[in-house]
Amino acid sequence: MTNQQVNLIRRDLAGKITGRVLLAGDEGFSGSLAIDNGRVSLRPFIVALPGSTQDVASIVSYCHELGVPLTTKAGGHSAAGYCLNSEGVVxxxxxxxxVTLSKDGTKISIEAGTRWIKVYDFLRDLQSPYTVIGGGCAGVGVAGFTLGGGYSFISRSYGLGCDNVNGMQFVSPCGNILDVDNxxxxxxxxxxxxxxVELYRALRGAGGGNFGIVTRIDLQLxxxxxxxxxxxQITFPFYRINEILEFYNKWVLTLPNEMAVYGMMRNFPDPRFGGRSSLALRFTPVYNGKFTDAVDLLKPLMALGPNDVELYTMTLPQWEDFVGTSTQVKGRSAYIRSLVFAPKTLTNDVAEICKYYFGRSLSDDSFIVWxxxxxxxxxxxxxxSCYAHRDGEFTFELKSEWNAAQPAAARSNIEWAVDFFDALGDHAQGAYINYIDPLxxxxxxxxxxxxxxRLVKVQNRWNKDxxxxxxxxxxxxxxxPPHTKPLDLSPLTRTFLRKQ
Structure with missing residues (x-):
């Protein structure tokens, strides 16, 4: 795109919307391109910041008519950075x-550029007795989370984020505005x-970037x-993974819906070693009920003799604020993979694979959370809803992290992660779209x-070209590309399959 074309598009868009249109060098341009994963660095020609759904419709219809490539950024937590591009408009x-609350206080309408932290603060400030089925990481965007399904700490009690949607406002690639609801x-x-009907169903679980652009989501509280x-948090030394995972694999199937027990494998500061980090297996129980009942349910796990046990009572937003940032990349470089496991599949073979690859990890910052x-x-x-993994029991996310100032470390850390989850993949049923992986x-x-x-048919109807x-x-x-060494890493550096 030539400078003359860029300037023309900027002028035209600025005349069509009430929001802002930015070029490189303008205040706010670089900030708009900041995302959680520091590995991704794509700079478009133009950033358009609409102030309303009508602005979105005007931008989309204009760019569509001219064939200008466009991607949409909501929260900026895209695992692969697909919200950015280097060829057109972001x-x-x-x-x-x-964020708007219904008169009876049981429903909430959220514009698509909102992050969960604002929603949690909004409900807290109103002293609402209700909560929202939102992200465990408060910095995640509402839109991407919900469009891809959306796991909450209390989803075992109330379903996925997308299951709590009452309606959405949608802009088609031609700029038409459509309201869809239950x-x-x-x-x-x-x-x-x-x-x-098919569009609304597809928007509840297919992930962002497809069909059109959602500008508002209405949720049931x-x-x-x-x-x-x-x-x-209940922590065991990692060397006990075979014993502990074998127990956990069976024990969680006996738990009521009100109890979720997340897991994590990573390096944590260990007070036994003067605060130096050591690899640990940590469980995160979240019980939607009384403290005494939670303790009773957790007794079998605690009977195995963990190194450390911490239990608290607090509101869900307080807990998300307490632990949610622990899995953020925060500008470091990361390559992210995922797997979904069926019940009873965290076997001894899975434990052995995890031991093998963590024993060969190239970065102390890499971890698995499930x-x-x-x-x-x-x-x-x-x-x-089109969400395809309702029969799963565990969703694993691997974050292979390294210092963004050391780009030479990328290949070895990425290849380690690919080999790791390729090995685990033989025991899994699929992967989670919100942790999208170009490899x-x-x-x-x-x-x-x-x-x-079925989803391809929806795409053909709403985004045919x-x-x-x-x-x-x-x-x-x-x-x-095939997973042969050296890996072809080019898919990690682009958004579009082919230049438009």
């Missing part, structure tokens, strides 16, 4: 961050609008069983399973 929704599934007349649920799923997530079927083979099946063909796209967009013919 639509930064950050100025669209209004009446599409219940009202006899509206159910006949099958295009809208929930009231926890007690005002201050029980949360904590979500304990199941529970009420399974109660929400496929009629109203994942057969990603269509891994993320979407038997939902994929594929103007909105990225290399792992639904309907793309991209597949990852």
């Amino acid at each position: 639509l930064d929704l950050g100025d669209m961050n209004n 009446k599409l599934f219940t009202d006899a007349k509206r159910k006949k609008d099958t295009d809208s 929930q009231k926890t069983n007690v005002p201050r649920p029980t949360m904590g 979500t304990h799923t199941g529970g009420r997530i399974r109660d929400f079927g496929s009629a109203q 994942l083979s057969s990603w269509q099946k891994q993320y979407y399973r038997n939902e994929y063909d 594929r103007w909105l796209n990225f290399q792992q967009a639904i309907g793309s013919d991209y597949d990852a």
